Amino acid sequence: MELRSSSQRKKRMYADRTKDFISELPQDIVECILLRLPIKETVRTSILSQKWRYKWTTLREIVFTEQSMVLANGKPTTNNFANIYHVLINHTGPIKKFGARFSLFKRINQFNLDLWVSLLKEKGIQEIILEFMKGKFCVAPSRLFSCERLTYLKLYGCMVKLPCPFSGLRSLNRLDLDCFDVTNAEFNRLLSGCSVLETLTLIDFDIDYLTFDIPSLRFLYVDGKFKSISFGSATHISWLRIRLLGNANGHLNQDNCCNLITILGCQTSIEKLVLQNHIMKFLSVGNIPTKFPTMFDCLKEISLTVNFKDLDEVSVVLCLLRSSPIFEHLKITVWLKRLGRQRNADDFWTAQNQIDSMDQLRFVCIDEFFGGESELQFIKYVLGKSPALEKMIIYPRKKVCSKGPKMFEQLRQYHRASVKAELVICS
Known part of the structure; x- marks a missing residue:
C-alpha cells in the first residue's frame, strides 16, 4: 500500500510539473502577459501549441519598434515593414492602440504607412503613436485624420497635411506633436476640428x-x-x-x-x-x-x-x-543675459517693499543661483513677505560656491516673516 501511495504521489507531482498552467489562465491575464513582450516575441507564441496559435491575434494593443525590424545580423531594416502588414491583416477583432516607433530609420515607405493606417481605421483604432527620425518629416497619412474613434494621437518627426475636406477628429482627447512641420493655416484647421481636446503638447516647432x-x-x-x-x-x-x-x-x-x-x-x-x-x-x-x-x-x-x-x-x-x-x-531658475542700460535697482526694490505679503507661500526653490544684487533682493523680499513659509532651498552655481560663504551668511541674516522658515543652501 505504501509503495502504491508513493507511486501515485510521484505521478501527481510529475503531472503538476508538466501541466501548462499559463494556458489555463483567464484571457485577460494572458493578454497582460503578451502585452509585456516585444511584438516579435508575442507573435512567436503562436508556435507553442494549438491553444496559443491565435491568442496574439486578439490583442488590443500592438507596438512596433526598431527591434521588431532586426535581421539575423542584428541590424534593424525597413525591409521587414511587410511584417507589420501581415500582423495587422491577420489580427482579428478591434485594435485599441497602435504604435510605430522608428526614430532611427532615415526613410519610411509612405505606401506602407498609408496601408497600416487604413487597416487600423477599419479596426476602430483609438490611440496611435507614430515616431520617425527627427528632421526627415515623414508625411502623416491623410486617412489618419479621418479616424472617427481616435482619442489619442502622437506624432514625432511628421509633416502634417490635412485632407480636403477635413471633418475633424471629434473624439480626440489628447494630441502630442513633437518635432513636426505644419503651416499656420493647417495648424489652425487641425485644432478647430478637435472639439473635445483636453490635453495638447507641442514641442520643437516653428509656427508664427x-x-x-x-x-x-x-x-x-x-x-x-x-x-x-x-x-x-x-x-x-x-x-x-x-x-x-x-x-x-x-x-x-x-x-x-x-x-x-x-x-x-x-x-x-x-x-x-x-x-x-x-x-x-x-x-x-x-x-x-x-x-x-x-x-x-x-x-x-x-x-x-x-x-x-x-x-x-x-x-x-x-x-x-x-x-x-x-x-x-x-x-525660480536663474539665467543670465547681458542687457543694455537698466533702471536703478535700488529704487525698484524700495518700491516693492510697499506691496502686500504672500500669505500662503510655503515652499520656495531657487535653482542656478548666481548671487547678483537683484537675486539677493528678491530672496530678501520673499523671506520678508511670506508669513507661512516653511522652507526655502537655494542651489548655487559652482562658481558661486567657491566664493560665496560671506554671501550665504548674508542670506541667513535676512528678516523672515515666518518664525518656522528654514533656509537651506545646497553648496
Whole structure:
C-alpha cells in the first residue's frame, strides 16, 4: 500500500510539473502577459501549441519598434515593414492602440504607412503613436485624420497635411506633436476640428501665430518658436507650460499693450504655471501692472525661468505672485543675459517693499543661483513677505560656491516673516 501511495504521489507531482498552467489562465491575464513582450516575441507564441496559435491575434494593443525590424545580423531594416502588414491583416477583432516607433530609420515607405493606417481605421483604432527620425518629416497619412474613434494621437518627426475636406477628429482627447512641420493655416484647421481636446503638447516647432481656440482645453505644453500666442475661447486651462525658444527680441511688439495681461489675463482657472526661457521677456513687453485685473484664485504652483538682470522680467514675476492669493509652491531658475542700460535697482526694490505679503507661500526653490544684487533682493523680499513659509532651498552655481560663504551668511541674516522658515543652501 505504501509503495502504491508513493507511486501515485510521484505521478501527481510529475503531472503538476508538466501541466501548462499559463494556458489555463483567464484571457485577460494572458493578454497582460503578451502585452509585456516585444511584438516579435508575442507573435512567436503562436508556435507553442494549438491553444496559443491565435491568442496574439486578439490583442488590443500592438507596438512596433526598431527591434521588431532586426535581421539575423542584428541590424534593424525597413525591409521587414511587410511584417507589420501581415500582423495587422491577420489580427482579428478591434485594435485599441497602435504604435510605430522608428526614430532611427532615415526613410519610411509612405505606401506602407498609408496601408497600416487604413487597416487600423477599419479596426476602430483609438490611440496611435507614430515616431520617425527627427528632421526627415515623414508625411502623416491623410486617412489618419479621418479616424472617427481616435482619442489619442502622437506624432514625432511628421509633416502634417490635412485632407480636403477635413471633418475633424471629434473624439480626440489628447494630441502630442513633437518635432513636426505644419503651416499656420493647417495648424489652425487641425485644432478647430478637435472639439473635445483636453490635453495638447507641442514641442520643437516653428509656427508664427499660435491660437488655441478650444474651450475644452485643460492641459497645454508649448515648447518651440513662435511670434505670438493667444488663447481665444481656451479660458479654462488648469495646467500651462510655455517655453519660448530662439531670440524673443525679434518677436516683441513695440506698443504699450501689455503682453502679460493680454496673454495670461484670461487664464483664471490655472492651477500650475510653468514659464521658461524667452517667454518671460516676451511677457514683459508693455506697461506691467502691480497686479492682474482678475486674480488667479486657483493657482498653487509657479515655476519660472528669470533673467534677474532684466527688471522688467522681475516685474512680471512679482505681478504674478501678487495676483496669486493661494499659491504655495514657487520655483525660480536663474539665467543670465547681458542687457543694455537698466533702471536703478535700488529704487525698484524700495518700491516693492510697499506691496502686500504672500500669505500662503510655503515652499520656495531657487535653482542656478548666481548671487547678483537683484537675486539677493528678491530672496530678501520673499523671506520678508511670506508669513507661512516653511522652507526655502537655494542651489548655487559652482562658481558661486567657491566664493560665496560671506554671501550665504548674508542670506541667513535676512528678516523672515515666518518664525518656522528654514533656509537651506545646497553648496
